[in-house]
Amino acid sequence: MTKLKETYACIPSTERGRGILISADPKSNAILYCNARSIIIRHLDKPLDIDVYTDHGYPTTVARFSPNGEWVASADVSGTVRIWGRYDDHVLKVEFRVLTGRVDDLMWSPDGLRIVASGDCKGKSFVRAFMWDSGSTVGDFDGHSKRVLSCAFKPTRPFRIATCGEDFLVNFYEGPPFKFKLSHRDHTNFVNCVRFSPDGTKFITVSSDKKGILYDAKTAEKIGELSTEDGHKGSIYAVSWSADSKQLLTVSADKTAKVWAISDDGHGEVVKTLTSPGSGGVEDMLVGGLWHNNYLVTVSLGGTISMFSATDLDESPVILSGHMKNVNSIVMLKKQNVILSCSYDGLIIKWTQGTGYSGKLDRKVTDKIKCFAAVDEEIVTSGYDNKVWRISLHGDQCGEAECVDIGSQPKDLSFATLSPELVLVAIDSGVVLLQGTKVLSTINLGFSATACAIAPDGSEAVVGGEDGKLHIYSISGESFNEEAVLEKHRGAITVIRYSPDVSMIASGDVNREAVVWDRASREMKLKNMLFHTARVNCLCWSHDSTMVATGSLDTCVIIYEIGKPASSRTTIKGAHLGGVYGLAFTEENTVISSGEDGCVRLWTLTQE
Numbered sequence: 001m002t003k004l005k006e007t008y009a010c011i012p013s014t015e016r017g018r019g020i021l022i023s024a025d026p027k028s029n030a031i032l033y034c035n036a037r038s039i040i041i042r043h044l045d046k047p048l049d050i051d052v053y054t055d056h057g058y059p060t061t062v063a064r065f066s067p068n069g070e071w072v073a074s075a076d077v078s079g080t081v082r083i084w085g086r087y088d089d090h091v092l093k094v095e096f097r098v099l100t101g102r103v104d105d106l107m108w109s110p111d112g113l114r115i116v117a118s119g120d121c122k123g124k125s126f127v128r129a130f131m132w133d134s135g136s137t138v139g140d141f142d143g144h145s146k147r148v149l150s151c152a153f154k155p156t157r158p159f160r161i162a163t164c165g166e167d168f169l170v171n172f173y174e175g176p177p178f179k180f181k182l183s184h185r186d187h188t189n190f191v192n193c194v195r196f197s198p199d200g201t202k203f204i205t206v207s208s209d210k211k212g213i214l215y216d217a218k219t220a221e222k223i224g225e226l227s228t229e230d231g232h233k234g235s236i237y238a239v240s241w242s243a244d245s246k247q248l249l250t251v252s253a254d255k256t257a258k259v260w261a262i263s264d265d266g267h268g269e270v271v272k273t274l275t276s277p278g279s280g281g282v283e284d285m286l287v288g289g290l291w292h293n294n295y296l297v298t299v300s301l302g303g304t305i306s307m308f309s310a311t312d313l314d315e316s317p318v319i320l321s322g323h324m325k326n327v328n329s330i331v332m333l334k335k336q337n338v339i340l341s342c343s344y345d346g347l348i349i350k351w352t353q354g355t356g357y358s359g360k361l362d363r364k365v366t367d368k369i370k371c372f373a374a375v376d377e378e379i380v381t382s383g384y385d386n387k388v389w390r391i392s393l394h395g396d397q398c399g400e401a402e403c404v405d406i407g408s409q410p411k412d413l414s415f416a417t418l419s420p421e422l423v424l425v426a427i428d429s430g431v432v433l434l435q436g437t438k439v440l441s442t443i444n445l446g447f448s449a450t451a452c453a454i455a456p457d458g459s460e461a462v463v464g465g466e467d468g469k470l471h472i473y474s475i476s477g478e479s480f481n482e483e484a485v486l487e488k489h490r491g492a493i494t495v496i497r498y499s500p501d502v503s504m505i506a507s508g509d510v511n512r513e514a515v516v517w518d519r520a521s522r523e524m525k526l527k528n529m530l531f532h533t534a535r536v537n538c539l540c541w542s543h544d545s546t547m548v549a550t551g552s553l554d555t556c557v558i559i560y561e562i563g564k565p566a567s568s569r570t571t572i573k574g575a576h577l578g579g580v581y582g583l584a585f586t587e588e589n590t591v592i593s594s595g596e597d598g599c600v601r602l603w604t605l606t607q608e
Contacts, residue, residue, distance in 0.1 A: 002572050002603045007050040008351050009042055010035045010598025011303030011322045014287050019192045019237030021062045024292040027069045034060040038597050039074050044295050048356050053090050054577040061103055067112045075103035096135040098128045105150045116161050118148035127163050129178055139178025143171045150193045154217055156200030164191035170205050172220035182220055186213050193238050197245035208235035214266040224266030240291040249296050251286035257298045272313040276306040321357050327594035329372035330582035341600050342372040364401050371413045375420050382410035404437040412451045416458035424454040424461055441478040453496040464493025484522050488515050495538055499545040506548045508536030514550045528566045531558055540583040549591050551580030557593050
């Protein structure tokens with residue numbers, strides 16, 4: 001049996017030139033955001049208290065809690081809105097196709113009976129309001145000619161809806177049923193966000209023209225603007241009100257967030273400019289913001305979440321980060337007792353059990369990463385060119401990076417853990433043996449190599465090929481001598497690993513099978529490991545060599561015990577949406593997994 005111990009959540013998906021929406025539960029410190037097909041629920045005061053909803057069939061764009069906090073409405077790029085229960089099994093209440101294109105924003109009415117959604121469409125209305133339980137439309141929303149980026153429900157009666165978008169317009173509707181009342185063209189660029197104040201007296205729009213304009217909530221008359229003195233120098237992507245309706249938070253492409261004091265006559269003055277720690281690069285542009293209870297939350301283009309205190313704006317922010325893309329490798333560093341995870345976009349994140357996010361490894365080279373291996377003192381990576389990079393580790397920082405061009409794109413690489421200078425790299429025509437940044441030998445093996453592993457002492461190598469065979473070689477200096485060929489797999493080999501006691505070898509293939517071999521006799525030690533329904537992407541050994549875990553494209557992790565039949569396996573179903581791509585064991589026999597959903601999870605093995 002396994003139990004989910006911790007989840008290290010992915011960060012919000014972002015897009016340059018677009019704002020993103022993060023929203024909050026009115027009755028707790030929980031927030032919602034989107035990443036690919038997942039909706040993430042996490043608590044600002046408890047970063048490891050995380051829940052993930054994964055039932056959308058398309059990439060998600062926006063999610064909001066209902067006013068009572070019991071339901072969530074979430075939408076995706078297909079124009080579908082799903083309404084589901086926040087707790088337990090996230091039971092689906094209803095599903096509607098509300099637009100013919102992407103939904104960019106949605107909001108519940110304050111009584112929780114209606115929902116308004118806006119976005120893109122093909123030939124029909126860019127905005128739709130509907131009853132949450134039946135889906136019946138409650139009004140007509142004429143007036144927009146281009147994508148509607150944001151919509152808002154007035155939180156007090158009489159109900160009103162305001163919308164804004166790429167046609168530079170701010171439209172106002174009265175109802176229900178809702179009908180067009182009037183339109184403003186005060187902005188000169190995309191209007192990115194509209195929000196009513198919690199007391200229902202005003203609403204504000206912010207735009208890529210760097211302006212924020214305030215309107216009366218009942219009549220939609222313009223009443224004021226945010227001051228241009230000390231204002232934003234870039235597009236403003238999001239705005240959020242304080243609970244007392246007297247202050248605002250705005251975030252901008254100029255990499256700053258600003259807190260504004262709003263006067264009774266509808267004008268705004270800057271109280272404080274907030275800057276998040278970062279390198280000042282493009283990834284530090286701010287695209288999302290939220291004022292919730294005592295938290296001011298900002299999200300950068302790189303996905304970093306910064307949490308400022310509303311009561312002490314001078315206090316340094318708490319930083320939450322993680323992966324946005326597929327996490328394809330996991331390594332447990334024993335000496336430092338930290339977990340390293342790597343995503344293909346080149347990001348390497350450190351995690352600490354019980355704490356979660358512990359920082360990023362700042363590499364001097366920011367290439368994408370295809371293959372990744374690490375020991376306590378060094379990292380070896382390769383991308384989509386012909387280079388292998390060796391990067392020394394000094395505590396939690398990266399040292400100098402050195403590279404070697406091996407003349408062909410690496411497909412897999414493996415450390416000799418007792419002699420880390422030695423690295424074996426699989427390439428299309430065979431293998432390359434490296435010592436430091438020197439190529440010791442390039443061996444043409446006569447078949448296309450797809451996976452490899454080198455023994456800890458560097459005396460032996462196992463190379464898997466497209467033909468499904470495992471070729472075992474003894475290594476003497478720079479030469480390779482074939483000792484045996486192991487045949488059982490019926491598809492290309494995807495992964496090979498020596499057991500920690502070096503008495504066994506485990507391998508997996510694209511045809512969903514894994515095999516454990518006895519190293520000395522070359523016989524199968526554990527067979528019939530055919531319980532995945534798709535290719536085996538990764539595998540790992542427990543520290544005492546008594547268990548082997550496999551991860552697959554079928555989203556499952558399966559744990560086998562050596563000495564017991566494969567049928568007595570333990571299966572973790574749906575471990576990662578989109579597939580499992582990284583696995584590691586801790587010394588306490590906790591399994592760490594990562595996958596296409598950008599999350600890292602720790603699973604505790606328990607006795608039945």
